[in-house]
Amino acid sequence: MQNESEKQKFLDACKTQLVSLYKASKDGKKVEAEKYRVQGFMHAGEVMGLISKEEGKALIADLHLEVFGETINERAQRKRKLEALKETDLDAYFAIPAIERR
Numbered sequence: 001m002q003n004e005s006e007k008q009k010f011l012d013a014c015k016t017q018l019v020s021l022y023k024a025s026k027d028g029k030k031v032e033a034e035k036y037r038v039q040g041f042m043h044a045g046e047v048m049g050l051i052s053k054e055e056g057k058a059l060i061a062d063l064h065l066e067v068f069g070e071t072i073n074e075r076a077q078r079k080r081k082l083e084a085l086k087e088t089d090l091d092a093y094f095a096i097p098a099i100e101r102r
Contacts, residue, residue, distance in 0.1 A: 026102060
């Protein structure tokens, strides 16, 4: 079935882009432009009927967990705690190994 083949190609392209985006982010690189490009790509897939919004969200969540080893919410919460610690106790913040502060 052609439609399923197109959908699979699209999902594979989404996975490739998301994993690349997440790995770059994990390495500490600025990824704003790439993030918007992936969002636009996935939105186009929704408009074309290749993927639903729910499928896109599930793909994002699954790949985030795969690359970062934590959910999007867990990572955001950890980052907020680090930022709060950075503002309140700089010595304690820098006592945490840099690799763990990413």
